Amino acid sequence: MSSTTRPRTAADPASAEFVRLTDPFRRELLAYCYRMTASVHEAEDLVQETYLLAWRGYGEFEGRSSLRTWLYRIATNVCLKALERAARRPLPSGLAGPGDPDAAPDPRQPEMPWLQPIPDAMFGSVPADPAATVASRHSMRLALVAVLQQVPPRQRAVFLLRDVLAWRAAEVAELFGATTASVNSALQRARTQLAQADLAEDEVVEPTDPDQRALVDEFAAAFQNADITTLMRLLTQDAVLEMPPIPTWFAGREHIGRFLTGRLRTPGAMRMIPTSANGQPAFAVYTHNDEGDRHAHAIVLLTLATAGIARITMFHDPDLFSVFGLPATTPPPTRGSSPPRP
Numbered sequence: 595m596s597s598t599t600r601p602r603t604a605a606d607p608a609s610a611e612f613v614r615l616t617d618p619f620r621r622e623l624l625a626y627c628y629r630m631t632a633s634v635h636e637a638e639d640l641v642q643e644t645y646l647l648a649w650r651g652y653g654e655f656e657g658r659s660s661l662r663t664w665l666y667r668i669a670t671n672v673c674l675k676a677l678e679r680a681a682r683r684p685l686p687s688g689l690a691g692p693g694d695p696d697a698a699p700d701p702r703q704p705e706m707p708w709l710q711p712i713p714d715a716m717f718g719s720v721p722a723d724p725a726a727t728v729a730s731r732h733s734m735r736l737a738l739v740a741v742l743q744q745v746p747p748r749q750r751a752v753f754l755l756r757d758v759l760a761w762r763a764a765e766v767a768e769l770f771g772a773t774t775a776s777v778n779s780a781l782q783r784a785r786t787q788l789a790q791a792d793l794a795e796d797e798v799v800e801p802t803d804p805d806q807r808a809l810v811d812e813f814a815a816a817f818q819n820a821d822i823t824t825l826m827r828l829l830t831q832d833a834v835l836e837m838p839p840i841p842t843w844f845a846g847r848e849h850i851g852r853f854l855t856g857r858l859r860t861p862g863a864m865r866m867i868p869t870s871a872n873g874q875p876a877f878a879v880y881t882h883n884d885e886g887d888r889h890a891h892a893i894v895l896l897t898l899a900t901a902g903i904a905r906i907t908m909f910h911d912p913d914l915f916s917v918f919g920l921p922a923t924t925p926p927p928t929r930g931s932s933p934p935r936p
Contacts, residue, residue, distance in 0.1 A: 612652050616645065619662055623669050625717035625734065629754055630673040632683040632709040632743050634716070634917055640676060644669040659768065667769045670751050677747040683709040685740050685907065686836040686843040693842035695853035700842045702910070708838040709740055711871040711895055711909055713918045733758045734873045736895055736907060741791040745784050752777055753784035806898055810875045813896065813903060814866040817879075820858045826851045830902045837892075837908040850906075864891065869918055871895055878920050879908075888924045890915040 623644060627637035647668050655664060685708070693699060717734065732738070742750050748770075755761045755769070756777070763781075767774045809828060816824035829847045835854075836843035844850050865888055867878040876895045880888035890912035897905035915922055 609649075612649055615661055616648060616665060619665050620645070621717050623665060625712075626666070626754060626759075627669060627673055628712050628717065629734070629739055629742060629758070630747070630750060631676065631680070632739050633707070634710045634712040634914075636676065636680075637712070640669065640672050643672050647672070663765065663769065666755070670755075670769060674747050674751065681707050682743045683707050684743065685709050685736075686838055686841050687834060687845075688740060688744070689841060692834075692845035692849070695844055695849040699837075699840050702839045703841055704839045704911075706839060706841075708909075708911075709736075709743065710911070710914065711736065711876070711893055711907075714870040714873060715919070716917075732873065735793075735897075736872045736874065737793050737897065737905075738788075739872065741788055741793065744791075745787050749780045749784040749787075752780040753788070756781050757785070809898065809903065810868075810896065814868070814877060817858070817877075818864055818866055819861045820863065821861075822851055822855050822858060825854065825858075828903050829906075830899055830904045833903060834905045835908070836906075837910055839910060865924075866894075867920065869893075869920075871918075874898075878915060878918060880924060886925075890920070890922045893918065 620641065624637055624641050627640040627644075628634060631637055631640065644665065648665055651668075655661070659667075712734070714734075742753070745753065752766055752770075755766045756763065761769075763774045763777050767777045770777065812824065813828050815821075816828065826847055829850060831847050832845065833847050833850060834843065834845050835850045844853050863881060865880040865882070867880065869876045869878055871893065872895060874895050874897060876893060879891045879894055881891045882888045891910070893909040893911070893914050895905075895907045895909075896903055897907075912922060
């Protein structure tokens with residue numbers, strides 16, 4: 595049996611060495627593949643494929659580049675190949691203009707490949723440098739991942755390697771087998787397209803200070819209590835609400851309030867379980883049936899700005915709950931229990 599096809603076992607020295615040397619890069623490769631594809635499920639599959647190809651070729655790895663660079667080369671090729679046959683994963687706001695809050699939303703389109711969130715627990719480790727921590731969180735922001743899907747895949751990879759992972763132009767050129775000039779040209783085109791998206795990064799705040807934690811807590815309590823008045827007070831004037839796979843989305847505090855007023859009516863009908871995704875505060879939302887059992891409803895991500903909550907993105911996809919390590923069903927809450935703190 596050849597070294598490239600033999601199964602990996604605990605007693606296999608080559609396998610043990612491969613696992614020891616490559617496992618430290620698994621989470622960052624997952625983050626990279628997620629930024630490339632905007633799908634947590636696809637990113638997991640692509641990382642698995644990357645490691646399978648790396649294992650098969652490990653015997654021929656000559657160390658002319660670092661192991662990390664070698665793994666990224668494989669992951670980049672795997673992602674680019676997958677994206678050749680894949681449709682762009684958007685959010686509703688990237689498809690059409692905002693909807694009328696007084697009209698019925700468009701029917702769900704679960705067949706469309708929508709952008710997915712990724713739990714913070716799945717990617718990366720906490721850097722020792724606080725500035726690096728902030729940079730890492732910002733590079734996973736939902737808005738950035740959404741805009742990246744509009745950038746051609748090769749330019750997307752160059753941008754991620756150069757501006758997010760801080761690779762040198764010569765390193766990226768070597769990875770692609772290209773010239774430094776072509777890499778710099780691709781990077782400039784990607785930067786231009788991202789600049790046109792106006793992500794307003796300077797206005798996005800980190801939910802770490804007491805005021806921002808209080809804002810997130812107040813949102814959860816108001817949502818659970820169907821308190822529209824408080825919810826509207828917490829939103830910025832130009833806030834956005836979107837709910838994939840529902841293609842209709844709403845822009846502006848007033849329109850969001852009018853839409854929610856007709857749908858968020860019963861206090862206690864929903865339960866908010868705090869979590870985090872894409873470096874942003876998030877909640878798993880459960881609804882209850884007549885027996886009091888709670889069922890997976892949506893994963894909600896909040897985008898915070900200095901003036902309040904700038905965006906609410908509700909992913910109506912119960913399959914995401916398992917990705918977040920959460921059950922599809924929970925027992926009824928105990929009498930007198932209070933909303934959990936994020």
